[in-house]
Amino acid sequence: MAEPVTQKWSSQIPGGPLNEREFRQWRELLEHRVGIQITEQRRRFLQTNLSLRMKEIGCGDYQSYYNLVVDSTSGLMEWDTLVDRLTVQETRFFRDPAGFDLVRSYLRSRKPRSKAFNLWSVGCSTGEEPYSLAMVADQELGQSSPCRWSVTASDISQPALSKARAGKYPQRKLQTVEPDILETYFKCEEGWCQISDYLKDRVCFIRMNVLDIDKSPLGDFDIIYCQNLLIYFRRWRRKEITNHLAKHLAPGGLLILGSGELTDWHSTELTRISSESSLAYMKQKA
Ligand SMILES: C[S@@+](CC[C@H](N)C(=O)[O-])C[C@H]1O[C@@H](n2cnc3c(N)ncnc32)[C@H](O)[C@@H]1O
Missing domain, CATH: 1.10.155.10 (Chemotaxis receptor methyltransferase CheR, N-terminal domain)
Structure with a gap:
């Protein structure tokens, strides 16, 4: 990289x-x-x-x-x-299509049984990942549906979080985004695209060091999405962080990591699920 x-x-x-x-x-x-x-x-x-x-x-x-x-x-x-x-802040919208497919099918299958969904993007960089999650959530759960949803997005870098909160991206960074998504969630002019207020209002950016997750007051999440962050850590630390993330997963929740970012990790509460290129686990239901 x-x-x-x-x-x-x-x-x-x-x-x-x-x-x-x-x-x-x-x-x-x-x-x-x-x-x-x-x-x-x-x-x-x-x-x-x-x-x-x-x-x-x-x-x-x-x-x-x-x-x-x-x-x-x-x-x-x-x-x-x-x-x-x-810190390396490289990111892009819908970076791992297989990961977003997992999110989509999870929300679709759970929607009939749930009233609210909380998603967490860990190591969110300049916002492309949490906004992509928000777009999938909105498409699946619908603006007029009784399902409430929100995305929490955390990172250690204050400047990255400021850019994320602004939600304004050069148009060239959106070349891989589907035209209908661009049309629905962005307003583009003079080479820049602004995320809609509707979407921005549903994404909450917070500063958090992943080493401090165990001290965090955050509650439980239905989906935790953490990609391209653990690779910068030693193996024992990757496992430790994943253990902390797993504790913040609601019963039946989905944890999505990047392919190959964690090996030899087992949990009695989480089961590995198959995915094309992501590494994903599901927590047992209560
Ligand atoms: C390569 S980016 C990944 C962005 C996004 N998750 C993706 O996959 O496109 C890694 C992000 O992790 C953040 N990061 C690095 N160390 C961190 C730490 N200890 N706590 C929280 N975030 C951290 C960096 O600031 C950076 O924004």
Whole structure:
């Protein structure tokens, strides 16, 4: 996957190459606070993004920048900016068609027996995934139907969440979206498409670190959709997060992960269900 390096390495950028101690220090901080693993292959990515940020704020060396991030109270704001730079936010509408097919058939089959559906997009990035879920929910549950539904969408990146809340996307990012969906849920002009207020009102964006799910006050969900997030974590952590997600699944609920993101995970309460390219589990009914 391409890393979002914003600028080519140049001699004017402060910091220079990260030495072993500095690399280890930053790597440990990121893994401890965010869970993401910075492998040796991503060292250059870390170095480039740290240096670019240090240049922006006029900080000359990695250690001073590290101290700023961990020590001072203003470090909290700086940390937010840095996390945004160091997380991969690549996403698109209806990214995994098989995953959305699962959501569609689940809602269709449950609709006659349920009055309300709560969906959760975990690691929602700039909103394309939760809005896609909302479009499927609206199509299946209908605007005039007695079924209520809502989508909760969470991410660690504040800038990504701001873009998600704005719900405004360049038209070129919607080339793969079906024309009838475009017509129903977007208003497009001058190369930009705005999500309809109707849909926006049903999607609630919140800031949440997946490492803190166990402390979250969120209730239970009928569908939890978490794709392309666990891949950045170590295997033991993927399992731990999935255990926490499973606890937030309502009886009979559906958990959808990305294909290959979790291996060797078992739960006494959840059963694996077959899907073309997604990894999905269903919780036993009460
Ligand atoms: C590659 S995007 C995936 C977006 C979307 N789920 C998809 O599949 O298209 C990964 C997202 O996970 C978020 N993320 C990374 N670490 C996180 C953490 N510890 N807690 C919450 N979100 C995190 C990033 O900010 C980013 O928006």
